[in-house]
Amino acid sequence: MMTLRQVEVIRAVMITGTIGGAAKLLNVSAPGISRLVKYTERSLGIRFFQRQNGRYFPTSEAHNIFEHINGVYKKVDDLTEIISKIGRGTLSELRIGSVPSISQIMVPRAIERIRRRYPDLHIDINILKIEEAIDYLLLGKGDCVAMSYRLDHPGLDFMPLASGELFCIVPQGHELAGRKQVTAAEIIRYPLIGIDPNDPYGRIMAEIFARNKLSYDITIRARFGTTVCALVKAGLGIAVIDQFTVAHGGYPGVEMLRIVEPTRFDTYIAVKRGASLSLHVEHFIECLRSEMRALEPSRKSPAVAASRGRKK
Structure with a gap:
């Protein structure tokens, strides 16, 4: 049985042809590479390389193994790419609803912050009447709704956003x-x-x-x-x-x-009761709450904030 570290080291030596080259490729010390190659050959009972004038040449057995090693690396590369896409939001969609009063200024400011963190995230925004939010969430059309009113509904949960x-x-x-x-x-x-x-x-x-x-x-x-x-x-x-x-x-x-x-x-974020919220949804709620609470009467005068906005 080979560990992923052993696979990584054997592959690096095969690619570069030297211990020193493998060490540079993996950004580790050459002695450590040499010791791990010898240990792997000894523990598996397989000779991976022939040494000639300081260079390492794969044996015939190693050539067969090398094909499988590359297959492993291809899968690791694919996994890395998938993880990277998820991190950028490429494979996800943020579906949000909002009543008009919050959608005009507050939602776009929150979305701008979302885009900085998830540059490739697909975003779908719906402007809803308060009474439309129930079907929007219960039928799975969206993930959350920013609301200026709290409904009494057994299928919905409400989280506070900000006071205005x-x-x-x-x-x-x-x-x-x-x-x-x-x-x-x-x-x-x-x-x-x-x-x-x-x-x-x-x-x-x-x-x-x-x-x-x-x-x-x-x-x-x-x-x-x-x-x-x-x-x-x-x-x-x-x-x-x-x-x-x-x-x-x-x-x-x-x-x-x-x-x-x-x-x-008071304003709220409504979500379907029991629904699992993605990181994108949680970050949107956090951004929207931050934008709106910055204008709360107890924190900053809205009139002052508005006048400053007009001067820009």
């Missing part, structure tokens, strides 16, 4: 523009643009008024936060929106005003 705040956004030149903060009572004096309050995501936005027992009228309803921002930028009203949609100056042309009343909310 709501902001009032107004178009440049609006009479509220330039202010640092605004109250809920002041917000409802202007035409409001927003998401249907019956929508799971819309309920987050509506709670600020419900808690303060304020009546309001959404004059224009839109499904996605990016559409809301575009309508506000066009001067058609003001809106209450989450900080992640407009983080890092992602939507120029609107100004963010902190809302006096508490507006903190």
